[in-house]
Amino acid sequence: MDFDKLLKPEAVKVLTSASSKKRLMQELSDLAEHAYDLSAGSVLDALLEREALGPTGVGHGVALPHARLDGLDEVVGAFVLLDKPIDFNSVDRQPVDIAFALFAPEDAGVEHLKALALVSRTLRDTSICSKLRANPNPATLHTILTSAQSEQAA
Numbered sequence: 001m002d003f004d005k006l007l008k009p010e011a012v013k014v015l016t017s018a019s020s021k022k023r024l025m026q027e028l029s030d031l032a033e034h035a036y037d038l039s040a041g042s043v044l045d046a047l048l049e050r051e052a053l054g055p056t057g058v059g060h061g062v063a064l065p066h067a068r069l070d071g072l073d074e075v076v077g078a079f080v081l082l083d084k085p086i087d088f089n090s091v092d093r094q095p096v097d098i099a100f101a102l103f104a105p106e107d108a109g110v111e112h113l114k115a116l117a118l119v120s121r122t123l124r125d126t127s128i129c130s131k132l133r134a135n136p137n138p139a140t141l142h143t144i145l146t147s148a149q150s151e152q153a154a
Helices: 021-036 040-053 110-123 126-133 138-153
Strands: 012-015 057-059 066-069 076-086 096-105
Touching: 012 021, 012 138, 021 040, 021 076, 021 096, 040 066, 040 096, 066 110, 076 138, 096 110, 096 126, 110 126, 126 138
Parallel strands: 012 076, 066 096
Antiparallel strands: 076 096
């Protein structure tokens, strides 16, 4: 599992107007529709359903919303950097300004867990998060994320 397969460049966005957790989820759903030809409505429903089980704000300004969806062949992701942090009911009660959503096939099994572990490990790295926050350009954000894995392995 690597970021090049997980995250298309067109699935990266900088948001200047997300005012709530639900609005962020809508933006992630729209991004998934644009980048992966998924139904934004189905994605939003799945994300909100998963979020109802417990918040996916993992702390330090990072959220990892995820959902399983019909019609997917592989695990894919969408990344959003927010210019203004929002309340996300995170475990550390800190507002979120980095969100990486994962979408997995209904029967993804271990692949979904591997992708979640990869993204979680990457976004726990404070230097990577600092680089992301300092570069509000989607192409640069994609490059930081896709090169982060090789830097961690070195």
